[in-house]
Amino acid sequence: MKNKCLLFGMLFVGLFSVHAQKKNEVKMNFFNTLVIQSVEVGYEHFIEDGFSIGGELFINDRYSYWPEIKKDGYKFNTNSVAVNANFYFSANSSGYYISPMLKYRFGDFEEKKTDEVTQLDYIKKTDLDSFILGVGMGYKWVWNDHFAFAPYANINRNFSEDVNDRFWAVELNAGLSLGYRF
Secondary structure, three states: OHHHHHHHHHHHHHHHHHHHOOOEEEEEEHHHHHHHOOEEEEEEEEEEOOEEEEEEEEEOOOOOOOOOOHHHOOEEEEEEEEEEEEEEOOHHHOEEEEEEEEEEEEEEEEEEEEOOOOOOEEEEEEEOOEEEEEEEEEEEEEEOOOEEEEEEEEEEEEOOHHHHHHOOOEEEEEEEEEEEEO
């Protein structure tokens, strides 16, 4: 019973110390929202100074910066979730960082094609369900221990034959994120 009370007490104290040290950050990549209409929101939890784990949700995710030209019949119907670890090279979890990641994309890509024999138009769908491994690099500035700004770039590898047949196996992505630490 004493061990359970001690454990509960440590967890209770730990919750308050986490809050006091600004161990959480919510963020949004506004660059891709403006450029490719993809909404990317994320959460980062700081385990210790210089190391954090995080997750991201990508709504209307696109393959790299592949154009979605609706008048030509190109359309992405995809979303993604990702988990990552962030290793900062300076104190206060700011400055240069490297971030290995695992991402799962689900959905499809539609494009209008013309049958060579019948000359009839049809919609060809490419299944974009795939696991993606990658690594990113960036630099994060933090102001007043609350606001964060980070330009970054990622390089990722898709593990789906359908995706690799239609697009490239290696995918590049970049962003500018704004975050709030609490």
